[in-house]
Amino acid sequence: MRIYIIEDDITVISILEDIVEQNELGTICGDTADAPPDLEGILAADPDLILVDLLMPGKDGIQVVRELKEGGSRAKFIMISQVSAKELIARAYSAGVDFFIQKPINLIEVRQVIQNVSRQIENEQALRAIQSVFAGRAPAPPPEPPLSRERRRIKHILSQLGMAGEKGSQDIIELCIALLQRGQTASQVGVAALCAQLSDNPKTMEQRARRALDRGLNHIASLGVEDYTNEFFTRYSARLFPFQEVRAEMAHLQGKGPGGKANLRTFLDGLLILAEEE
Known part of the structure; x- marks a missing residue:
């Protein structure tokens, strides 16, 4: 599974990359480091999963998710947030966010949520395979x-x-x-x-x-x-x-x-x- 990290805090990026690599959860295919999100570059990387911070300077994570979806991204989105306001969470889900991870980063939660996303992707792939087999059959x-x-x-x-x-x-x-x-x-x-x-x-x-x-x-x-x-x-x-x-x-x-x-x-x-x- 290819994973991209959109986060303005280099320390958080480093923590997430370590968790992914040490637990063999996937491959990091890119991150934003301290630069604004490069939407074209992210779409070109074609990740399966994108970890995105909610609160960032300039565009917030919800806007980034919405624009990536509009750009054709098929990735699953996990939003990283310290905010628990129901209105923001509802907006995030409406934009296309699949899961939430709360800050401060917790190893067990990150690992479990990414594993759940991986299983969901496998589930959807299997379902598409079933549908393709029976497509067009009476x-x-x-x-x-x-x-x-x-x-x-x-x-x-x-x-x-x-x-x-x-x-x-x-x-x-x-x-x-x-x-x-x-x-x-x-x-x-x-x-x-x-x-x-x-x-x-x-x-x-x-x-x-x-x-x-x-x-x-x-x-x-x-x-x-x-x-x-x-x-x-x-x-x-x-x-x-x-x-x-x-x-x-x-x-x-x-x-x-x-x-x-x-x-x-x-x-x-x-x-x-x-x-x-x-």
Whole structure:
């Protein structure tokens, strides 16, 4: 993974480069040092991940992210900030920021967030591969019997997420199996449309699945609050949920915010990939 650092503090740049290199998180393909961001140079470097400071002289990090996105950058963005104002954070997410790292720099947080970004990139690449394979194909009729191996694997994952006891967990399994049988993803079909194909009461089915997913988000966030290196937290927090929403739910559990919101379509697509692994 190619990483570019946009930061006006040389000391912070040095710390971040050391963390990346010593933990084998990727390759540093450039940094701004003490110069203003060279947007054309950054776009030419074509990084997979950009670490960008929020508060810089001249252009702030939000403006830089927006201009890089408009310039065609496909990189993921991690914003580095001492600021916790909700308005600024909301603006940053709207501009295209994927994750936040708080100053002062913390080794464990930087390593974990970059690893989560790396897994998210791999997840998206795998999803694009699945979509390209089935692009242009007519949906195949559901085979019988259902995919028993994938069904068992999905059920096992839901159990690890603390969702097995929820009524909606069975709905989630059936949604995934239907997608696997047809060679489609939730992003292609849409959750509401898929529920309408599988149930006489699609709204109830979708609501049950969403309630179960809320339970899963709460469970994974609680694992992260207790231990940021927890096996299930590191495995699932970025592959099945938007990580910023996991962070918001973690903050909520610590009494610091309204909580995160899970995305059922993202969750289902992530489960499809996990179900076919190994």
